[in-house]
Amino acid sequence: MIVADRKPIEEIIEQVKGLRSVLVLGCNECVTVCEAGGKKEVGVLASALRMYFLQQGREVNVGERTLERQCDTEYLEEIRDSIDHYEAVVSLACGVGIQFTAERYPSKAVYPGVNTCFMGAALERGVWAERCQGCGNCILATTGAVCPVARCAKRLFNGPCGGSTDGKCEISKDVDCAWQLIVDRLKALGRLEDYEKLCPIKDWSTDRAGGPRKVIREDLRS
Amino acid sequence: MRLNYPSSVRIIRVPCTGKVDVLHILRCFERGADGVYVVGCREGDCHYQSGNFRAKKRVEQAQHLLDRIGIGGQRVRMCNLSSSDAPLFVRFAEEMHAVVMAAGPNPIRAARASQKKASAPSGAGLHP
Numbered sequence: 057m058i059v060a061d062r063k064p065i066e067e068i069i070e071q072v073k074g075l076r077s078v079l080v081l082g083c084n085e086c087v088t089v090c091e092a093g094g095k096k097e098v099g100v101l102a103s104a105l106r107m108y109f110l111q112q113g114r115e116v117n118v119g120e121r122t123l124e125r126q127c128d129t130e131y132l133e134e135i136r137d138s139i140d141h142y143e144a145v146v147s148l149a150c151g152v153g154i155q156f157t158a159e160r161y162p163s164k165a166v167y168p169g170v171n172t173c174f175m176g177a178a179l180e181r182g183v184w185a186e187r188c189q190g191c192g193n194c195i196l197a198t199t200g201a202v203c204p205v206a207r208c209a210k211r212l213f214n215g216p217c218g219g220s221t222d223g224k225c226e227i228s229k230d231v232d233c234a235w236q237l238i239v240d241r242l243k244a245l246g247r248l249e250d251y252e253k254l255c256p257i258k259d260w261s262t263d264r265a266g267g268p269r270k271v272i273r274e275d276l277r278s
Numbered sequence: 279m280r281l282n283y284p285s286s287v288r289i290i291r292v293p294c295t296g297k298v299d300v301l302h303i304l305r306c307f308e309r310g311a312d313g314v315y316v317v318g319c320r321e322g323d324c325h326y327q328s329g330n331f332r333a334k335k336r337v338e339q340a341q342h343l344l345d346r347i348g349i350g351g352q353r354v355r356m357c358n359l360s361s362s363d364a365p366l367f368v369r370f371a372e373e374m375h376a377v378v379m380a381a382g383p384n385p386i387r388a389a390r391a392s393q394k395k396a397s398a399p400s401g402a403g404l405h406p
Contacts, residue, residue, distance in 0.1 A: 065346045096301055100343070103304040108347040110389040 057086035057177075058150040059184040060093060060170040065104055071167040072105065072146060075116060079142040080105070080169065081135070081157065082122035083149035090184055092170045093148025095122040101148065101169060117141065126153025132160045139164060175206075192262030192269060198250060200241030205263075207234035213255040279364050283371035286312075286378070295319075295356075296329025303340040307349055310387045313378040314340075315355040317370060323360070330358060350381055 072078050080102040088094030102120045109116040119142055123131045126149035139145070144165040147154040151172040158166040174186040189206045195213075196203055205211050209227045215235030219226030223236040242248050262269070292298055295318030306314045316337055318330035334356045341351030355377070357370040 065343060069347075096299065099301045100304060103301065103308050104343050104347050107304070107308055107349060107386055110393070111348050111385050113389060113392065115393060 057089055057175070058152070058172060059090050059174055059176045059186075060087050060150050060172045061090075062092050062097065063168065063170055065101075068101065068146060068167070068169055069105070069108055072144065073112075075143050077117035077119070077142045077144075078105070079119040079121060079135070079139065079145045081126065081145050081147045081149070082120075083126045083147075083153050084122055084124045085127075085149075087149055087153075087170060088122075090178070093150075097148055098122050101146070127156050129156075129160065132157060135161075189263075191258075191260070193259060195255070195258070198253075198255065199238045200245055200247065200250075202234055202237045202241055204234050204238065207232070207237070213258055281364050281368045283368045284375040286375055287371050294324070294326050294329035295333035296324070296326055298333050298336060300336050300339045300343070303337070303354055304343065307344065307353070307384060307386060310384055310390070312384045313353040313355075313374055313381070315357055315370065315374045317357045317359060317367070320358045320360055330356075349385065352377060353381055353384070 080098045082088070082093050082095055082098035084094065087097075091097065098120050102118045105116070106118045109118070119138070121135060121138070123134060125131045126147060139161055142164070144167060145157060145161070146167045146169045147157050148169040149157070150170070151168070154166055154168050158164070173184075175188040175190060176184045176186045179185050186206050188203060191205045195205075204213060204215060208215055209225055209231070210217060212235065215238075216233050217226075217235075220233040220236055223233055225231040225233045239248075239251055242251050260266070295316050298316050303314050303316075316333050318333050319325070321330060324330045337354055337356040340354045343351075344354060345351035355374060357374075359366045359370065
């Protein structure tokens with residue numbers, strides 16, 4: 057899932073303090089699972105903003121709404137009738153949802169209510185870790201399903217480097233060396249000979265190096 | 279035991295303090311409560327293992343938020359006791375009552391009242 061973290065309330069207040077009405081817009085997908093921008097977080101932020109404005113002696117209309125997704129036009133259309141009641145939107149969706157909301161409603165200011173971090177998995181409740189960088193050319197088949205792009209600090213394809221010590225990366229004792237994980241995994245799978253093969257230079261044009269990307273599926277297009 | 283505790287305390291029963299969310303606490307303040315304290319089982323005694331620890335973290339989150347928006351985080355508190363410990367229940371109620379008295383009324387109530395006054399038509403309230 058896309059992992060996001062809550063923005064400090066002071067930062068959000070700074071964005072919206074001059075408004076007379078604002079819609080706090082949540083998303084039912086990834087940000088709900090990582091407890092940063094779902095219905096509950098929308099309620100908490102809206103309640104805090106209402107109390108803040110009341111204390112400032114300001115009558116500000118703070119609305120709450122959570123859509124199934126903010127990255128699909130059909131769900132964003134659900135607020136078409138009500139969005140004109142608000143001067144701006146604080147979106148608690150990931151960066152995709154925030155931008156897509158702004159694209160669909162060009163006359164509305166849309167402010168981010170979360171910091172979008174990475175594509176990751178929940179290691180335990182309250183702990184998420186990066187697992188994929190969406191490089192567009194998956195090589196997990198050759199690395200025992202451990203990604204050196206997302207998990208090696210240097211994105212090495214023929215690792216490890218000299219900074220690997222006791223299975224940890226030199227950048228931090230809390231970071232596993234991806235190549236140690238790859239070797240351990242290949243050993244467990246009985247495929248250690250795969251480690252001996254040199255990995256050719258990766259074509260990074262499918263990564264961000266090629267500029268903003270698109271996936272076009274002609275079989276699905278209408 | 280028939281112990282007395284401050285009459286300002288209103289009890290809201292929940293199955294476990296793990297049920298209490300930050301949103302519930304904030305809603306209380308939005309509706310004018312002067313203080314909220316969450317009374318759970320003693321740490322390590324939760325029937326559901328970790329309900330009171332979760333409540334503790336949520337109380338901390340609410341404190342943080344209330345501090346940031348100017349209501350005052352001291353108005354929220356987590357208390358732990360054994361369900362049979364009535365004297366401690368009374369002590370917590372008295373302590374919380376004292377905290378609220380020191381902090382004064384919830385500023386939201388005054389803000390709402392002045393907003394209502396400002397929006398009322400002039401001359402309203404003069405008639406018996």
